[in-house]
Amino acid sequence: xxxxxxxxxxxxxxxxxxxxxxxxxxxxxxxxxxxxxxxxxxxxxxxxxxxxxxxxxxxxxxxxxxxxxxxxxxxxxxxxxxxxxxxxxxxxxxxxxxxxxxxxxxxxxxxxxxxxxxxxxxxxxxxxxxxxxxxxxxxxxxxxxxxxxxxxxxxxxxxxxxxxxxxxxxxxxxxxxxxxxxxxxxxxxxxxxxxxxxxxxxxxxxxxxxxxxxxxxxxxxxxxxxxxxxxxxxxxxxxxxxxxxxxxxxxxxxxxxxxxxxxxxxxxxxxxxxxxxxxxxxxxxxxxxxxxxxxxxxxxxxxxxxxxxxxxxxxxxxxxxxxxxxxxxxxxxxxxxxxxxxxxxxxxxxxxxxxxxxxxxxxxxxxxxxxxxxxxxxxxxxxxxxxxxxxxxxxxxxxxxxxxxxxxxxxxxxxxxxxxxxxxxxxxxxxxxxxxxxxxxxxxxxxxxxxxxxxxxxxx
Amino acid sequence: xxxxxxxxxxxxxxxxxxxxxxxxxxxxxxxxxxxxxxxxxxxxxxxxxxxxxxxxxxxxxxxxxxxxxxxxxxxxxxxxxxxxxxxxxxxxxxxxxxxxxxxxxxxxxxxxxxxxxxxxxxxxxxxxxxxxxxxxxxxxxxxxxxxxxxxxxxxxxxxxxxxxxxxxxxxxxxxxxxxxxxxxxxxxxxxxxxxxxxxxxxxxxxxxxxxxxxxxxxxxxxxxxxxxxxxxxxxxxxxxxxxxxxxxxxxxxxxxxxxxxxxxxxxxxxxxxxxxxxxxxxxxxxxxxxxxxxxxxxxxxxxxxxxxxxxxxxxxxxxxxxxxxxxxxxxxxxxxxxxxxxxxxxxxxxxxxxxxxxxxxxxxxxxxxxxxxxxxxxxxxxxxxxxxxxxxxxxxxxxxxxxxxxxxxxxxxxxxxxxxxxxxxxxxxxxxxxxxxxxxxxxxxxxxxxxxxxxxxxxx
Numbered sequence: 001x002x003x004x005x006x007x008x009x010x011x012x013x014x015x016x017x018x019x020x021x022x023x024x025x026x027x028x029x030x031x032x033x034x035x036x037x038x039x040x041x042x043x044x045x046x047x048x049x050x051x052x053x054x055x056x057x058x059x060x061x062x063x064x065x066x067x068x069x070x071x072x073x074x075x076x077x078x079x080x081x082x083x084x085x086x087x088x089x090x091x092x093x094x095x096x097x098x099x100x101x102x103x104x105x106x107x108x109x110x111x112x113x114x115x116x117x118x119x120x121x122x123x124x125x126x127x128x129x130x131x132x133x134x135x136x137x138x139x140x141x142x143x144x145x146x147x148x149x150x151x152x153x154x155x156x157x158x159x160x161x162x163x164x165x166x167x168x169x170x171x172x173x174x175x176x177x178x179x180x181x182x183x184x185x186x187x188x189x190x191x192x193x194x195x196x197x198x199x200x201x202x203x204x205x206x207x208x209x210x211x212x213x214x215x216x217x218x219x220x221x222x223x224x225x226x227x228x229x230x231x232x233x234x235x236x237x238x239x240x241x242x243x244x245x246x247x248x249x250x251x252x253x254x255x256x257x258x259x260x261x262x263x264x265x266x267x268x269x270x271x272x273x274x275x276x277x278x279x280x281x282x283x284x285x286x287x288x289x290x291x292x293x294x295x296x297x298x299x300x301x302x303x304x305x306x307x308x309x310x311x312x313x314x315x316x317x318x319x320x321x322x323x324x325x326x327x328x329x330x331x332x333x334x335x336x337x338x339x340x341x342x343x344x345x346x347x348x349x350x351x352x353x354x355x356x357x358x359x360x361x362x363x364x365x366x367x368x369x370x371x372x373x374x375x376x377x378x379x380x381x382x383x384x385x386x387x388x389x390x391x392x393x394x395x396x397x398x399x400x401x402x403x404x405x406x407x408x409x410x411x412x413x414x415x416x417x418x419x420x421x422x423x424x425x426x427x428x429x430x431x432x433x434x435x436x437x438x439x440x441x442x443x444x445x446x447x448x449x450x451x452x453x454x455x456x457x458x459x460x
Numbered sequence: 461x462x463x464x465x466x467x468x469x470x471x472x473x474x475x476x477x478x479x480x481x482x483x484x485x486x487x488x489x490x491x492x493x494x495x496x497x498x499x500x501x502x503x504x505x506x507x508x509x510x511x512x513x514x515x516x517x518x519x520x521x522x523x524x525x526x527x528x529x530x531x532x533x534x535x536x537x538x539x540x541x542x543x544x545x546x547x548x549x550x551x552x553x554x555x556x557x558x559x560x561x562x563x564x565x566x567x568x569x570x571x572x573x574x575x576x577x578x579x580x581x582x583x584x585x586x587x588x589x590x591x592x593x594x595x596x597x598x599x600x601x602x603x604x605x606x607x608x609x610x611x612x613x614x615x616x617x618x619x620x621x622x623x624x625x626x627x628x629x630x631x632x633x634x635x636x637x638x639x640x641x642x643x644x645x646x647x648x649x650x651x652x653x654x655x656x657x658x659x660x661x662x663x664x665x666x667x668x669x670x671x672x673x674x675x676x677x678x679x680x681x682x683x684x685x686x687x688x689x690x691x692x693x694x695x696x697x698x699x700x701x702x703x704x705x706x707x708x709x710x711x712x713x714x715x716x717x718x719x720x721x722x723x724x725x726x727x728x729x730x731x732x733x734x735x736x737x738x739x740x741x742x743x744x745x746x747x748x749x750x751x752x753x754x755x756x757x758x759x760x761x762x763x764x765x766x767x768x769x770x771x772x773x774x775x776x777x778x779x780x781x782x783x784x785x786x787x788x789x790x791x792x793x794x795x796x797x798x799x800x801x802x803x804x805x806x807x808x809x810x811x812x813x814x815x816x817x818x819x820x821x822x823x824x825x826x827x828x829x830x831x832x833x834x835x836x837x838x839x840x841x842x843x844x845x846x847x848x849x850x851x852x853x854x855x856x857x858x859x860x861x862x863x864x865x866x867x868x869x870x871x872x873x874x875x876x877x878x879x880x881x882x883x884x885x886x887x888x889x890x891x892x893x894x895x896x897x898x899x900x901x902x903x904x905x906x907x908x909x910x911x912x913x914x915x916x917x918x919x920x
Contacts, residue, residue, distance in 0.1 A: 082609075098649065
């Protein structure tokens with residue numbers, strides 16, 4: 001049975017790939033390849049699809065667990081049909097419990113809770129209003145009734161649909177409004193044929209509550225996935241990615257091409273790219289997280305807004321790094337002499353900012369005050385001062401071509417920008433640390449610090 | 461009745477704002493303000509909410525039209541209940557038509573079609589499989605039946621839920637998989653109580669088809685909103701925003717602070733910020749657009765991938781502009797003498813790249829070959845060469861402090877990067893122009909070109 005589904009998905013992907021290829025070929029060479037080739041192509045695709053699925057599971061085993069949980073929740077609510085006493089009380093209304101489980105059960109607790117609460121409240125509110133509408137319509141006689149009902153349905157659908165465009169509402173209550181439209185229409189229209197509207201509302205509300213609570217209970221009790229924890233980790237890991245880039249940048253930039261290896265083979269330097277587009281993901285996780293109850297180190301009213309602020313500053317830093325990355329592989333490189341003059345200072349700036357970001361990331365992960373980060377930031381700031389002195393002291397002789405200074409000057413300037421960004425990030429992480437009363441652990445500065453020639457500067 | 465809904469939304473927003481404020485106050489000062497103040501607060505919020513709604517409608521009147529269309533579609537399908545002959549044939553199954561309309565009707569034709577097709581196909585496929593599962597389960601006797609059915613439901617829910625994690629599937633068939641799980645579970649479970657499973661599948665499929673086609677017909681015939689057109693416009697307007705920034709940047713950067721006005725008051729220079737986060741929106745529109753049939757100047761297999769490519773390059777350019785923007789308001793500004801030496805060339809580079817981007821944007825909007833853009837790009841490239849010469853020629857005397865050269869050098873270098881990005885964008889727009897056979901219109905170069913001191917260079 002599953003084979004059908006999988007074949008459908010594969011052929012869908014396949015068709016899509018085929019269409020991409022067609023487009024690539026300039027929309028000219030349409031048509032089917034010979035059947036033998038096609039069958040081989042399908043086999044390859046099937047193999048690729050399964051390897052892809054296995055990789056999805058390996059990347060995040062919680063996905064496999066979630067799928068099993070979804071299956072379990074659905075099987076549990078289907079007991080309403082199989083078990084005679086339960087079926088007796090609900091009858092076909094048990095269907096609503098099944099529907100609720102299918103649409104409400106989401107990956108994280110926050111998303112499930114948000115949808116569940118939205119669905120429950122919207123059903124209650126819409127059910128109540130629909131009963132009122134039904135009573136009003138009843139007063140207008142057999143001919144007037146459908147007209148009045150139709151008018152109500154039109155009005156509420158139009159107004160609710162319009163309200164869904166409001167971004168603040170859309171972020172948190174979009175699903176609730178959808179269910180509001182759905183329930184109001186269903187109940188008020190059904191009322192025209194079935195006079196036991198209250199009974200209908202009652203059954204629907206109860207089954208929705210049962211379905212919703214099944215989802216929430218399974219979601220919370222069995223290997224819960226907390227959106228808040230995910231957001232927390234995402235913010236920390238994004239910072240770490242930038243840190244990794246900066247730590248590696250100095251050596252990579254100042255390494256001369258004749259050192260052997262090609263510069264292009266540095267996948268660890270490309271990790272920051274995912275940070276550039278992380279806004280949507282962060283916003284969604286923060287929206288889900290706000291529904292979540294207290295869990296582990298996270299309170300109910302955890303300052304998620306502050307996480308978003310840190311995320312925005314991290315992205316700002318990532319934009320600078322994107323510009324820096326462009327210089328890593330630029331065609332025009334500065335002269336070796338000029339580069340070597342500022343190499344040490346620039347490498348230190350980059351390295352210290354990178355370490356600061358990694359320390360900040362670690363501070364968030366472990367919820368410990370980021371003292372060590374402050375030291376690295378001070379180090380990078382004093383390196384910036386050294387760079388200033390170096391630049392003032394006349395780095396070049398009269399014959400130096402300014403054109404050859406430009407790339408180095410730009411890299412230096414971008415690194416100075418990065419230091420500013422890092423300091424801003426550190427400030428907002430400190431704000432978070434104050435809000436959440438991060439643990440205080442005395443910083444231990446690694447001995448390598450002195451090797452960089454930077455003074456050890458006290459915590460600011 | 462709507463008052464209830466609106467009050468709910470406002471109080472929801474209100475509570476949220478209140479919670480934000482509480483968080484701002486360091487999670488300390490909780491509690492309700494005095495009732496009088498609170499009532500005034502609610503009044504202000506209600507007023508703000510309504511002004512916000514009115515603004516939403518004014519910003520894009522299509523939203524109002526869409527809401528009315530949604531109301532109309534829902535009222536139309538509710539005829540199944542009101543009109544006796546229709547009700548006779550479908551009975552309570554007519555409910556599925558109502559549900560389909562509520563969940564399938566989306567803002568754009570593409571999104572509606574995508575959801576409709578997903579829902580229709582998934583219902584057909586899941587219905588067929590559920591009938592098979594029902595037959596199989598029937599063979600295992602009255603006691604074995606619920607166990608076999610339960611196993612099937614668990615298996616398909618778990619597998620389908622897992623497949624939904626696959627990004628390529630999620631992008632296009634997520635809703636279909638949801639409906640697959642829903643329909644399969646409902647039909648196979650209902651089959652346990654109701655032996656007329658085929659009748660059930662038939663009615664459900666028919667009502668889903670009726671609901672879906674109502675949505676699609678209204679969506680296509682009454683003031684259609686095409687996702688493809690929206691993507692087309694978005695890509696063009698993003699490019700235009702960057703163009704506006706670049707056209708204004710030169711004058712703004714080289715204007716001396718003593719010229720009077722504060723530099724911070726330039727909202728037109730901040731328009732590019734929205735481009736930084738446009739990826740999600742572009743991806744969603746492209747996904748919807750792929751469902752859309754031929755309309756206006758857009759074919760069924762329009763090269764939407766190429767639009768995404770142009771969008772990605774535009775964002776890359778926007779990252780550089782974000783760095784440039786940082787220099788606009790930087791504390792350390794280069795000396796007036798140094799700045800004035802490269803002012804003209806840099807302003808020309810910025811201006812010409814800006815004009816090129818605006819021309820490219822216009823070319824996409826009007827679907828005309830972007831010849832004029834090529835001229836501006838050539839102009840900006842030759843200005844870059846001039847800048848190189850200027851920098852080589854020894855811009856400064858011996859006393860010049862390199863520290864003061866750094867900001868100018870950085871701006872120059874970023875502008876050179878922007879020219880490269882612009883050329884890349886132009887190349888991909890040209891590819892699009894070839895794919896879509898854009899109209900050829902002889903370029904008319906405005907006379908101001910000569911004033912910039914740049915040679916008029918032929919079309920490359």
